[in-house]
Amino acid sequence: MQQKQPIEDRIHSFTDALMAEIRKHKAWKNVGEAGLKNTRDCVEKVIVEKLRDLTLGVVRSGLAKEDEELEKKMQDLQFLTADNLEVAEVCKQNPETMETVTKQLQKIQNVASPAEKLDCIIEACRTLGALLQSGAKGGRDAGADDFLPAFIFIVLKSGIPKLPSTVEYISRFRHPDELLSEGGYCLTNLSGAVSFLQNCGGCDFNIDPDEFEREFHKADPPPVQEEEEEDLLCF
Known part of the structure:
Protein backbone atom coordinates (compact mmCIF):
# COMPACT_ATOMS: atom_id res chain seq x y z
CA MET A 1 0.00 0.00 0.00
CA GLN A 2 1.43 3.37 -1.03
CA GLN A 3 2.17 5.63 1.92
CA LYS A 4 0.58 9.07 1.86
CA GLN A 5 2.81 12.10 1.54
CA PRO A 6 2.93 14.35 4.61
CA ILE A 7 0.32 17.07 4.29
CA GLU A 8 2.97 19.80 4.15
CA ASP A 9 4.57 18.14 1.11
CA ARG A 10 1.20 17.92 -0.61
CA ILE A 11 0.50 21.59 0.11
CA HIS A 12 3.90 22.65 -1.24
CA SER A 13 3.46 20.49 -4.36
CA PHE A 14 -0.01 21.91 -5.01
CA THR A 15 1.25 25.47 -4.49
CA ASP A 16 4.15 24.94 -6.90
CA ALA A 17 1.84 23.41 -9.54
CA LEU A 18 -0.61 26.29 -9.22
CA MET A 19 2.18 28.87 -9.43
CA ALA A 20 3.49 27.21 -12.59
CA GLU A 21 0.08 27.77 -14.20
CA ILE A 22 -0.18 31.32 -12.86
CA ARG A 23 3.17 32.20 -14.43
CA LYS A 24 1.77 31.19 -17.84
CA HIS A 25 -1.31 33.38 -17.52
CA LYS A 26 -1.30 36.71 -19.35
CA ALA A 27 -2.45 38.55 -16.22
CA TRP A 28 0.94 37.79 -14.65
CA LYS A 29 2.95 38.38 -17.81
CA ASN A 30 4.63 41.56 -16.57
CA VAL A 31 4.74 40.67 -12.88
CA GLY A 32 8.25 40.45 -11.45
CA GLU A 33 9.63 37.88 -9.05
CA ALA A 34 8.62 39.93 -6.01
CA GLY A 35 5.02 40.01 -7.22
CA LEU A 36 5.04 36.28 -7.92
CA LYS A 37 6.45 35.63 -4.45
CA ASN A 38 3.63 37.68 -2.91
CA THR A 39 1.14 35.68 -4.97
CA ARG A 40 2.60 32.40 -3.73
CA ASP A 41 2.47 33.66 -0.15
CA CYS A 42 -1.22 34.50 -0.60
CA VAL A 43 -1.92 31.06 -2.05
CA GLU A 44 -0.05 29.42 0.83
CA LYS A 45 -1.96 31.49 3.38
CA VAL A 46 -5.38 30.60 1.95
CA ILE A 47 -4.60 26.88 1.75
CA VAL A 48 -3.06 26.58 5.21
CA GLU A 49 -5.86 28.55 6.86
CA LYS A 50 -8.61 26.61 5.06
CA LEU A 51 -6.94 23.41 6.28
CA ARG A 52 -6.30 24.83 9.76
CA ASP A 53 -7.46 21.69 11.58
CA LEU A 54 -4.99 19.60 9.56
CA THR A 55 -2.10 22.07 9.78
CA LEU A 56 -1.83 24.25 12.86
CA GLY A 57 -4.42 22.18 14.72
CA VAL A 58 -2.48 18.94 14.29
CA VAL A 59 0.82 20.57 15.25
CA ARG A 60 -0.68 22.21 18.35
CA SER A 61 -2.27 18.98 19.59
CA GLY A 62 0.88 16.97 18.93
CA LEU A 63 3.10 19.35 20.90
CA ALA A 64 0.61 20.43 23.58
CA LYS A 65 2.71 18.94 26.39
CA GLU A 66 5.91 20.66 25.20
CA GLN A 78 11.47 35.49 34.68
CA PHE A 79 13.85 36.37 37.53
CA LEU A 80 16.82 36.08 35.16
CA THR A 81 18.46 39.34 34.09
CA ALA A 82 20.47 40.37 31.05
CA ASP A 83 23.61 39.96 33.16
CA ASN A 84 22.65 36.37 33.97
CA LEU A 85 22.56 35.61 30.23
CA GLU A 86 25.69 37.70 29.55
CA VAL A 87 23.85 39.85 27.04
CA ALA A 88 26.00 42.38 25.18
CA GLU A 89 26.40 45.79 26.81
CA VAL A 90 24.86 47.62 23.85
CA CYS A 91 21.59 45.77 24.52
CA LYS A 92 21.58 46.73 28.19
CA GLN A 93 22.29 50.34 27.23
CA ASN A 94 19.35 50.46 24.80
CA PRO A 95 16.28 49.12 26.65
CA GLU A 96 13.89 50.92 24.29
CA THR A 97 15.26 49.06 21.28
CA MET A 98 15.16 45.77 23.18
CA GLU A 99 11.51 46.48 23.99
CA LYS A 117 4.74 34.47 11.55
CA LEU A 118 8.14 34.10 9.91
CA ASP A 119 8.06 37.76 8.86
CA CYS A 120 7.63 38.74 12.54
CA ILE A 121 10.69 36.68 13.46
CA ILE A 122 12.74 38.18 10.63
CA GLU A 123 11.77 41.73 11.63
CA ALA A 124 12.79 41.11 15.24
CA CYS A 125 16.08 39.51 14.21
CA ARG A 126 16.92 42.40 11.89
CA THR A 127 16.31 44.99 14.60
CA LEU A 128 18.35 43.06 17.15
CA GLY A 129 21.14 42.44 14.64
CA ALA A 130 21.33 46.15 13.80
CA LEU A 131 21.54 47.03 17.49
CA LEU A 132 24.33 44.53 18.10
CA GLN A 133 26.20 45.72 15.02
CA SER A 134 26.02 49.31 16.28
CA GLY A 135 27.87 48.19 19.40
CA ALA A 136 30.46 46.01 17.67
CA LYS A 137 34.01 47.18 18.30
CA GLY A 138 37.00 47.34 15.99
CA GLY A 139 34.93 47.11 12.83
CA ARG A 140 34.11 43.46 13.45
CA ASP A 141 30.71 42.00 12.66
CA ALA A 142 28.45 40.99 15.53
CA GLY A 143 28.31 37.19 15.51
CA ALA A 144 26.28 34.37 16.98
CA ASP A 145 28.12 34.71 20.30
CA ASP A 146 26.51 38.13 20.67
CA PHE A 147 23.21 37.44 18.94
CA LEU A 148 22.00 34.21 20.54
CA PRO A 149 22.24 35.25 24.24
CA ALA A 150 20.41 38.50 23.47
CA PHE A 151 17.77 36.69 21.42
CA ILE A 152 17.24 34.06 24.13
CA PHE A 153 16.71 36.91 26.60
CA ILE A 154 14.15 38.50 24.25
CA VAL A 155 12.31 35.21 23.78
CA LEU A 156 12.28 34.59 27.54
CA LYS A 157 10.93 38.04 28.39
CA SER A 158 8.40 37.99 25.55
CA GLY A 159 6.27 35.40 27.34
CA ILE A 160 4.98 34.09 24.01
CA PRO A 161 2.98 30.88 24.57
CA LYS A 162 3.07 27.73 22.43
CA LEU A 163 6.56 28.37 21.07
CA PRO A 164 7.54 24.73 20.32
CA SER A 165 4.45 24.17 18.18
CA THR A 166 4.81 27.58 16.51
CA PHE A 173 4.23 24.70 6.37
CA ARG A 174 6.32 27.67 5.20
CA HIS A 175 7.43 27.09 1.62
CA PRO A 176 10.92 25.47 1.66
CA ASP A 177 12.31 28.12 -0.71
CA GLU A 178 11.70 30.73 1.99
CA LEU A 179 13.74 28.78 4.55
CA LEU A 180 16.95 28.70 2.53
CA GLN A 198 13.55 23.83 27.33
CA ASN A 199 16.79 22.23 28.52
CA CYS A 200 18.58 24.91 30.55
CA GLY A 201 19.56 24.69 34.19
CA GLY A 202 21.43 26.79 36.72
CA CYS A 203 24.84 25.95 35.27
CA ASP A 204 23.86 27.56 31.95
CA PHE A 205 23.65 31.07 33.39
CA ASN A 206 25.94 33.57 35.05
CA ILE A 207 24.36 33.04 38.46
CA ASP A 208 25.15 31.12 41.62
CA PRO A 209 23.55 27.67 41.20
CA ASP A 210 22.02 27.77 44.68
CA GLU A 211 20.48 31.17 44.02
CA PHE A 212 19.13 29.87 40.71
CA GLU A 213 17.45 26.93 42.42
CA ARG A 214 15.91 29.16 45.10
CA GLU A 215 14.50 31.61 42.57
CA PHE A 216 13.43 28.95 40.09
CA HIS A 217 11.42 27.05 42.69
CA LYS A 218 10.09 30.11 44.53
CA ALA A 219 6.67 29.80 42.91
CA ASP A 220 6.38 26.07 43.60
CA PRO A 221 3.51 25.16 45.94
CA PRO A 222 4.66 24.18 49.44
CA PRO A 223 4.94 20.45 50.08
CA VAL A 224 1.84 18.86 51.55
CA GLN A 225 2.43 17.94 55.18
CA GLU A 226 0.55 15.02 56.60
CA GLU A 227 -1.20 15.82 59.85
CA GLU A 228 0.09 13.81 62.75
CA GLU A 229 -2.41 11.37 64.09
CA GLU A 230 -3.76 12.37 67.45
CA ASP A 231 -2.39 10.23 70.25
CA LEU A 232 -5.58 9.19 71.99
CA LEU A 233 -3.61 7.76 74.90
CA CYS A 234 -2.36 11.20 75.97
CA PHE A 235 -4.47 12.96 78.62
Missing part, protein backbone atom coordinates in the same frame (compact mmCIF):
# COMPACT_ATOMS: atom_id res chain seq x y z
CA ASP A 67 4.04 23.96 24.82
CA GLU A 68 2.64 23.78 28.33
CA GLU A 69 5.93 22.75 29.93
CA LEU A 70 7.92 25.54 28.26
CA GLU A 71 5.32 28.16 29.10
CA LYS A 72 5.53 27.17 32.78
CA LYS A 73 9.32 27.11 32.72
CA MET A 74 9.53 30.53 31.09
CA GLN A 75 7.31 31.93 33.84
CA ASP A 76 9.62 30.41 36.45
CA LEU A 77 12.70 31.90 34.72
CA THR A 100 10.89 47.14 20.29
CA VAL A 101 12.43 43.76 19.39
CA THR A 102 10.26 42.07 22.01
CA LYS A 103 7.09 43.65 20.61
CA GLN A 104 8.06 42.73 17.06
CA LEU A 105 8.47 39.11 18.09
CA GLN A 106 5.24 39.13 20.11
CA LYS A 107 3.31 40.03 16.95
CA ILE A 108 3.74 36.38 15.99
CA GLN A 109 0.70 35.72 18.20
CA ASN A 110 -1.54 38.03 16.17
CA VAL A 111 -1.03 36.53 12.71
CA ALA A 112 -2.06 33.14 11.36
CA SER A 113 -0.07 32.07 8.33
CA PRO A 114 3.45 30.60 8.49
CA ALA A 115 4.65 33.38 6.16
CA GLU A 116 3.32 36.13 8.44
CA VAL A 167 8.37 26.77 15.41
CA GLU A 168 7.24 23.36 14.15
CA TYR A 169 4.29 24.89 12.29
CA ILE A 170 6.50 27.38 10.45
CA SER A 171 9.16 24.75 9.72
CA ARG A 172 6.63 22.39 8.17
CA SER A 181 18.36 32.12 3.41
CA GLU A 182 17.43 34.83 5.92
CA GLY A 183 14.13 33.23 6.86
CA GLY A 184 15.77 29.91 7.63
CA TYR A 185 18.54 31.59 9.63
CA CYS A 186 16.05 33.53 11.74
CA LEU A 187 13.84 30.49 12.33
CA THR A 188 16.93 28.48 13.33
CA ASN A 189 17.74 31.13 15.93
CA LEU A 190 14.23 30.95 17.37
CA SER A 191 14.38 27.16 17.37
CA GLY A 192 17.75 27.32 19.14
CA ALA A 193 16.40 29.73 21.75
CA VAL A 194 13.39 27.49 22.39
CA SER A 195 15.59 24.40 22.71
CA PHE A 196 17.91 26.20 25.12
CA LEU A 197 15.05 27.32 27.35
